[in-house]
Amino acid sequence: xxxxxxxxxxxxxxxxxxxxxxxxxxxxxxxxxxxxxxxxxxxxxxxxxxxxxxxxxxxxxxxxxxxxxxxxxxxxxxxxxxxxxxxxxxxxxxxxxxxxxxxxxxxxxxxxxxxxxxxxxxxxxxxxxxxxxxxxxxxxxxxxxxxxxxxxxxxxxxxxxxxxxxxxxxxxxxxxxxxxxxxxxxxxxxxxxxxxxxxxxxxxxxxxxxxxxxxxxxxxxxxxxxxxxxxxxxxxxxxxxxxxxxxxxxxxxxxxxxxxxxxxxxxxxxxxxxxxxxxxxxxxxxxxxxxxxxxxxxxxxxxxxxxxxxxxxxxxxxxxxxxxxxxxxxxxxxxxx
Amino acid sequence: xxxxxxxxxxxxxxxxxxxxxxxxxxxxxxxxxxxxxxxxxxxxxxxxxxxxxxxxxxxxxxxxxxxxxxxxxxxxxxxxxxxxxxxxxxxxxxxxxxxxxxxxxxxxxxxxxxxxxxxxxxxxxxxxxxxxxxxxxxxxxxxxxxxxxxxxxxxxxxxxxxxxxxxxxxxxxxxxxxxxxxxxxxxxxxxxxxxxxxxxxxxxxxxxxxxxxxxxxxxxx
Numbered sequence: 001x002x003x004x005x006x007x008x009x010x011x012x013x014x015x016x017x018x019x020x021x022x023x024x025x026x027x028x029x030x031x032x033x034x035x036x037x038x039x040x041x042x043x044x045x046x047x048x049x050x051x052x053x054x055x056x057x058x059x060x061x062x063x064x065x066x067x068x069x070x071x072x073x074x075x076x077x078x079x080x081x082x083x084x085x086x087x088x089x090x091x092x093x094x095x096x097x098x099x100x101x102x103x104x105x106x107x108x109x110x111x112x113x114x115x116x117x118x119x120x121x122x123x124x125x126x127x128x129x130x131x132x133x134x135x136x137x138x139x140x141x142x143x144x145x146x147x148x149x150x151x152x153x154x155x156x157x158x159x160x161x162x163x164x165x166x167x168x169x170x171x172x173x174x175x176x177x178x179x180x181x182x183x184x185x186x187x188x189x190x191x192x193x194x195x196x197x198x199x200x201x202x203x204x205x206x207x208x209x210x211x212x213x214x215x216x217x218x219x220x221x222x223x224x225x226x227x228x229x230x231x232x233x234x235x236x237x238x239x240x241x242x243x244x245x246x247x248x249x250x251x252x253x254x255x256x257x258x259x260x261x262x263x264x265x266x267x268x269x270x271x272x273x274x275x276x277x278x279x280x281x282x283x284x285x286x287x288x289x290x291x292x293x294x295x296x297x298x299x300x301x302x303x304x305x306x307x308x309x310x311x312x313x314x315x316x317x318x319x320x321x322x323x324x325x326x327x328x329x330x331x332x333x334x335x336x337x
Numbered sequence: 338x339x340x341x342x343x344x345x346x347x348x349x350x351x352x353x354x355x356x357x358x359x360x361x362x363x364x365x366x367x368x369x370x371x372x373x374x375x376x377x378x379x380x381x382x383x384x385x386x387x388x389x390x391x392x393x394x395x396x397x398x399x400x401x402x403x404x405x406x407x408x409x410x411x412x413x414x415x416x417x418x419x420x421x422x423x424x425x426x427x428x429x430x431x432x433x434x435x436x437x438x439x440x441x442x443x444x445x446x447x448x449x450x451x452x453x454x455x456x457x458x459x460x461x462x463x464x465x466x467x468x469x470x471x472x473x474x475x476x477x478x479x480x481x482x483x484x485x486x487x488x489x490x491x492x493x494x495x496x497x498x499x500x501x502x503x504x505x506x507x508x509x510x511x512x513x514x515x516x517x518x519x520x521x522x523x524x525x526x527x528x529x530x531x532x533x534x535x536x537x538x539x540x541x542x543x544x545x546x547x548x549x550x551x552x553x554x555x556x557x558x
Contacts, residue, residue: 132417140353209522
């Protein structure tokens with residue numbers, strides 16, 4: 001509460017007092033009182049008035065500051081009417097009523113939006129499950145009737161599958177509820193299944209794949225990691241050069257296992273590197289006509305953050321290395337031993 | 338011949354699965370009336386059931402627990418939903434495998450083969466013969482007239498594919514596909530190199546001109 005403004009608000013009361021003083025002065029002088037007596041009465045009046053104003057000011061200020069503090073500490077600030085004590089003053093009660101009304105309409109709005117989002121998320125998930133049936137049917141049809149034509153369709157199908165997965169995980173990552181379950185996972189299996197998911201695309205691009213010894217056990221959600229690897233492999237295919245190479249390797253230190261995926265593609269410019277995990281960021285590689293969406297790596301980062309995996313990118317002129325670092329805490333290590 | 342029962346409500350997938358599985362040496366029957374699924378399974382007496390979760394009438398979980406009341410045959414759940422709840426449910430109710438759509442046919446076949454092998458173990462190791470040569474996948478050895486040659490992983494898988502399709506022409510692309518499905522990521526050039534090495538080994542044990550090249554088509558035994 002600003003003191004200046006408070007004083008300004010008190011101007012009518014001060015004026016009334018001054019007018020009272022003036023009237024009293026006239027009355028006292030007319031009755032033949034001494035100037036000193038009148039001065040004394042005024043001095044007392046003045047002191048009482050000042051004391052009253054400043055006491056009211058400090059009491060109000062303390063109360064309001066407290067209220068402000070509570071509001072600031074609150075995560076959902078619109079809920080302040082639920083916490084504050086109901087004020088006693090007539091006008092304050094009206095404001096309190098207004099705040100209550102505002103809170104109610106806010107809560108209603110949030111409720112509907114949350115509901116809508118939940119329904120939309122459910123619809124997206126359902127849609128994706130439904131679209132997977134025809135994708136499976138096409139895949140089976142092509143694999144049962146192998147030809148170069150079928151192979152091309154299978155490669156495109158892998159694109160479609162990647163995009164649908166992206167939509168699914170986007171819908172999931174938007175929600176705070178837990179959609180994953182952490183369990184012991186063999187990195188080797190996840191990498192092989194991610195490669196299998198992109199088999200026809202990798203074959204089509206003549207990618208040479210090397211998988212070093214990665215028989216490492218980590219604690220994570222294999223489906224999420226598989227999705228993340230799919231996105232990374234997809235990028236390696238998209239930004240490849242002649243005679244593309246893709247290498248998976250793992251290193252184990254005391255408290256972590258780092259899985260590195262390296263390619264010899266066009267790489268990422270140094271100026272773009274800090275921003276590649278931002279939503280919608282496409283950078284130089286996006287501008288050279290590779291139809292980037294800026295979603296893949298953003299999603300990878302989000303999912304990694306949720307799972308507690310460290311995700312870093314490294315690129316020097318040519319080639320990119322994406323490293324996933326899985327934490328192995330003391331507990332896990334002790335259980336393993 | 339092992340018998341597989343398919344419970345799948347999408348008819349294209351059902352038909353294609355039938356083609357795929359019967360092409361791989363299984364006797365296949367697919368459900369025709371979803372209100373009679375259990376009766377049809379009882380009548381067919383399969384060695385393994387492939388079960389979708391979302392079905393008209395009773396869902397896959399209900400069917401699974403009902404099957405478990407009278408039989409402990411392997412059950413493979415195949416579904417397009419990949420939530421943890423579904424996976425957990427399928428395991429709790431006695432499912433043996435959980436595969437999400439769109440599945441890799443090689444992985445599906447491998448899983449089926451592994452489950453069948455575990456549920457119905459056969460005493461002797463599997464081996465193939467063709468024109469007097471015998472391939473032993475378990476020990477990765479090829480034998481001819483008492484002479485043996487050791488094979489590397491790549492060579493074994495190439496020969497395995499050729500033996501399985503003995504007499505047929507195997508396109509190079511299909512062989513590479515098969516190798517990729519077995520987590521051996523070789524390219525076309527590497528295939529040629531491997532085949533040359535195989536021929537070398539075969540020559541040494543007296544098998545000449547065993548693997549033939551069909552120009553522009555592929556290899557054949």
